[in-house]
Amino acid sequence: MSDARRAVRHNLRFENHSTAVVQEEGQTRPWPVRVPTGETTVTCACGLDTGAIPTDNARMLYEQHRYLIRDEIAANG
Numbered sequence: 001m002s003d004a005r006r007a008v009r010h011n012l013r014f015e016n017h018s019t020a021v022v023q024e025e026g027q028t029r030p031w032p033v034r035v036p037t038g039e040t041t042v043t044c045a046c047g048l049d050t051g052a053i054p055t056d057n058a059r060m061l062y063e064q065h066r067y068l069i070r071d072e073i074a075a076n077g
C-alpha cells in the first residue's frame, strides 16, 4: 500500500458542453444534433471546479492541473 497520508486524490475531468439543435433546413437531419456551446467545465476530485468557461481557457486550466498532479506525484513518490 502507498502512503495514504500523502496521497492527494485527483480525478481530472474535462466536459465539453453542447446543446441540442434541431436542423430544419434541407430536412437531411430532422433529428436534433449536438452542437458545442464553446464552453467547457473542468473538475477534479481534489475540489477543482471551473464552472462553465470558454473551452480555450478550460484547456489551459486542464493542462495546468495535469502538471500540478504530475509534480505532486513526483514530490510524493
Ligand SMILES: [Zn+2]
Residues within 6 Å of the ligand: 009, 010, 011, 012, 044, 045, 046, 047, 048, 065, 069
Ligand atoms: Zn486535482
